Amino acid sequence: MRIVLLGAPGVGKGTIASLLSKKYGLPHISTGDIFKGAIRKGDELGLRVKSIVESGNLVPDELVNQVVRKRLLQEDASKGFFLDGYPRTVEQANAMDKFSKPDAILNLNADRKTIIKRLSGRRVCTGCGAIYHIRYSQPKKEGICDSCKGKLIKRKDDDESVIANRLDVYENQTKPLIEFYNKRKSYFEIDSNYEMEDIDRITKQCEDALSKVK
Numbered sequence: 156m157r158i159v160l161l162g163a164p165g166v167g168k169g170t171i172a173s174l175l176s177k178k179y180g181l182p183h184i185s186t187g188d189i190f191k192g193a194i195r196k197g198d199e200l201g202l203r204v205k206s207i208v209e210s211g212n213l214v215p216d217e218l219v220n221q222v223v224r225k226r227l228l229q230e231d232a233s234k235g236f237f238l239d240g241y242p243r244t245v246e247q248a249n250a251m252d253k254f255s256k257p258d259a260i261l262n263l264n265a266d267r268k269t270i271i272k273r274l275s276g277r278r279v280c281t282g283c284g285a286i287y288h289i290r291y292s293q294p295k296k297e298g299i300c301d302s303c304k305g306k307l308i309k310r311k312d313d314d315e316s317v318i319a320n321r322l323d324v325y326e327n328q329t330k331p332l333i334e335f336y337n338k339r340k341s342y343f344e345i346d347s348n349y350e351m352e353d354i355d356r357i358t359k360q361c362e363d364a365l366s367k368v369k
């Protein structure tokens with residue numbers, strides 16, 4: 156089963172993807188990891204990606220498509236995958252339909268209030284980069300990292316106004332993509348307005364959706 160996961164930053168996509176991946180025995184493939192892997196390998200594609208990323212430019216669709224396609228053809232993904240971070244544009248979605256058409260598209264939705272509450276509670280260690288949350292994953296001692304004793308801070312990215320702006324950008328970018336997918340029978344909206352303690356209520360909806368395809 157080839158599954159694409161869509162969702163705004165802070166919607167819990169990474170967490171859900173790794174839970175589902177374990178449950179279904181299919182790899183969780185995130186584009187961030189694919190790119191890091193390609194760069195590490197240092198083959199021709201990897202070198203092209205590296206030079207573009209290092210120059211601070213956006214990797215063009217055509218190259219993103221090639222890199223993702225190559226990754227999805229690897230042995231571990233032969234039975235399917237949970238793909239996170241791709242496609243981002245209609246052009247990418249069109250390309251993916253040709254090389255590995257998704258069997259299901261799960262679009263995780265949550266209200267702005269929920270997302271802001273989640274993201275604004277995040278704290279990052281200035282020492283080792285570990286991530287905590289003031290409600291869901293507290294350090295043993297407030298403001299101090301458990302593993303390296305570094306100071307925990309709130310990233311600028313996680314300020315409410317910055318989050319609101321990131322969500323605007325995300326919505327504008329993905330609107331055409333959602334329109335591209337939402338007429339398909341394989342497209343499902345997943346209500347993700349739950350506390351992280353109730354995450355199984357989100358995964359349950361995903362499982363119900365997946366039981367309807369293939």
Ligand SMILES: [Zn+2]
Nearest residue numbers: 280283300303
């Ligand atoms: Zn630390």
